[in-house]
Amino acid sequence: xxxxxxxxxxxxxxxxxxxxxxxxxxxxxxxxxxxxxxxxxxxxxxxxxxxxxxxxxxxxxxxxxxxxxxxxxxxxxxxxxxxxxxxxxxxxxxxxxxxxxxxxxxxxxxxxxxxxxxxxxxxxxxxxxxxxxxxxxxxxxxxxxxxxxxxxxxxxxxxxxxxxxxxxxxxxxxxxxxxxxxxxxxxxxxxxxxxxxxxxxxxxxxxxxxxxxxxxxxxxxxxxxxxxxxxxxxxxxxxxxxxxxxxxxxxxxxxxxxxxxxxxxxxxxxxxxxxxxxxxxxxxxxxxxxxxxxxxxxxxxxxxxxxxxxxxxxxxxxxxxxxxxxxxxxxxxxxxxxxxxxxxxxxxxxxxxxxxxxxxxxxxxxxxxxxxxxxxxxxxxxxxxxxxxxxxxxxxxxxxxxxxxxxxxxxxxxxx
Ligand SMILES: Cc1cc2nc3c(=O)[nH]c(=O)nc-3n(C[C@H](O)[C@H](O)[C@H](O)COP(=O)(O)OP(=O)(O)OC[C@H]3O[C@@H](n4cnc5c(N)ncnc54)[C@H](O)[C@@H]3O)c2cc1C
Numbered sequence: 001x002x003x004x005x006x007x008x009x010x011x012x013x014x015x016x017x018x019x020x021x022x023x024x025x026x027x028x029x030x031x032x033x034x035x036x037x038x039x040x041x042x043x044x045x046x047x048x049x050x051x052x053x054x055x056x057x058x059x060x061x062x063x064x065x066x067x068x069x070x071x072x073x074x075x076x077x078x079x080x081x082x083x084x085x086x087x088x089x090x091x092x093x094x095x096x097x098x099x100x101x102x103x104x105x106x107x108x109x110x111x112x113x114x115x116x117x118x119x120x121x122x123x124x125x126x127x128x129x130x131x132x133x134x135x136x137x138x139x140x141x142x143x144x145x146x147x148x149x150x151x152x153x154x155x156x157x158x159x160x161x162x163x164x165x166x167x168x169x170x171x172x173x174x175x176x177x178x179x180x181x182x183x184x185x186x187x188x189x190x191x192x193x194x195x196x197x198x199x200x201x202x203x204x205x206x207x208x209x210x211x212x213x214x215x216x217x218x219x220x221x222x223x224x225x226x227x228x229x230x231x232x233x234x235x236x237x238x239x240x241x242x243x244x245x246x247x248x249x250x251x252x253x254x255x256x257x258x259x260x261x262x263x264x265x266x267x268x269x270x271x272x273x274x275x276x277x278x279x280x281x282x283x284x285x286x287x288x289x290x291x292x293x294x295x296x297x298x299x300x301x302x303x304x305x306x307x308x309x310x311x312x313x314x315x316x317x318x319x320x321x322x323x324x325x326x327x328x329x330x331x332x333x334x335x336x337x338x339x340x341x342x343x344x345x346x347x348x349x350x351x352x353x354x355x356x357x358x359x360x361x362x363x364x365x366x367x368x369x370x371x372x373x374x375x376x377x378x379x380x381x382x383x384x385x386x387x388x389x390x391x392x393x394x395x396x397x398x399x400x401x402x403x404x405x406x407x408x409x410x411x412x413x414x415x416x
Pocket of ligand 1: 107140141142143145146147148149150174175176177178220223228391394395396397398399400401404416
């Protein structure tokens with residue numbers, strides 16, 4: 001029997017609304033204020049330093065923005081699914097590099113939640129964050145030098161050592177957010193090479209495990225306050241309990257695949273699919289930052305004796321920008337809601353990510369145009385936002401991979 005309170009929750013879950021609830025309005029303001037007061041003023045410095053902004057991570061941990069409790073609240077106590085998108089838009093409006101430093105551990109947490117047992121989630125997710133006095137990081141390591149979009153081409157191997165009950169990991173991961181400096185690394189590895197992407201599993205590498213080291217640290221075009229590096233795994237021995245899920249479930253799954261039973265749940269794809277609306281919301285935040293800045297600038301900048309916004313060509317650019325940003329946000333909120341209700345039909349998460357990435361790149365470029373020469377120099381943040389935006393066409397599935405996922409969903413054809 002459904003009691004009254006349960007039926008309210010079910011009612012909430014069945015309706016999509018554009019109106020944010022009271023909690024979401026408060027959340028939006030809370031994150032916005034932090035982004036405005038703490039993140040924006042620090043953004044230029046950390047972009048130049050190309051380092052993880054530890055003091056800002058500590059401050060966000062202090063207010064409860066960086067931490068597993070915040071992630072749990074967003075994931076578990078929000079029947080609409082929209083809260084995370086609302087928070088991320090504000091955070092990344094502040095700065096995408098610092099935003100990614102704050103949210104990077106969430107990829108590891110999502111990887112653990114996607115494949116782990118409840119016990120594993122409770123053990124490992126808090127260790128991805130630490131606390132305000134001792135901030136920790138998590139990293140999700142899937143991509144490899146010869147396998148980014150093509151997740152079936154991973155070569156990193158995990159071999160089970162029957163004698164000790166340990167797994168032994170060997171390989172190289174690349175482009176890893178927080179790679180090598182994280183306390184917890186979640187690593188996707190091949191356990192049954194003959195099964196391609198269906199022969200993979202995810203593992204937690206605990207802090208200080210010998211054999212895991214950082215390779216090259218990358219110097220990047222944008223989101224430079226977020227650390228990106230190679231992770232080298234050289235005979236990394238981890239206890240059996242570090243396999244996410246369990247050995248029994250893995251053996252069962254692999255046996256099913258060998259018998260030809262359909263199994264589309266690829267370890268890496270699970271994580272990416274669940275995180276796409278959240279990534280789209282980040283891109284919307286960058287686009288909105290650039291739009292607002294350009295609007296203010298256009299009202300103040302005078303050329304030919306009048307504010308430049310009085311020219312249709314400038315005003316229309318701004319009109320197009322706000323329209324595109326609203327369209328991207330609507331797709332993002334729809335995808336976040338559909339994701340929560342498990343009602344995806346036509347890869348709407350990929351649609352949101354595809355659109356939002358393009359809108360971020362396009363809007364930040366238009367904002368530079370509106371600022372003219374001032375848009376091109378580092379005295380104004382617009383050139384940084386443009387650099388930051390481009391990654392949204394690339395990571396968490398490139399533009400073309402989103403198109404592939406959408407076109408397969410709408411056609412039912414295995415488009416290549
Ligand atoms: C800053 C940054 C942070 C990252 N963080 C992480 C992380 O934390 N963890 C992690 O695991 N990975 C991470 N990545 C990796 C990222 O997800 C990959 O770079 C991305 O998936 C693309 O893979 P690739 O670079 O190997 O490009 P490729 O797969 O080599 O693609 C190259 C080009 O070919 C196109 N292409 C490839 N296949 C097809 C196809 N079938 N049809 C049409 N076009 C195709 C692509 O769209 C792209 O334009 C990060 C990357 C960057 C740059």
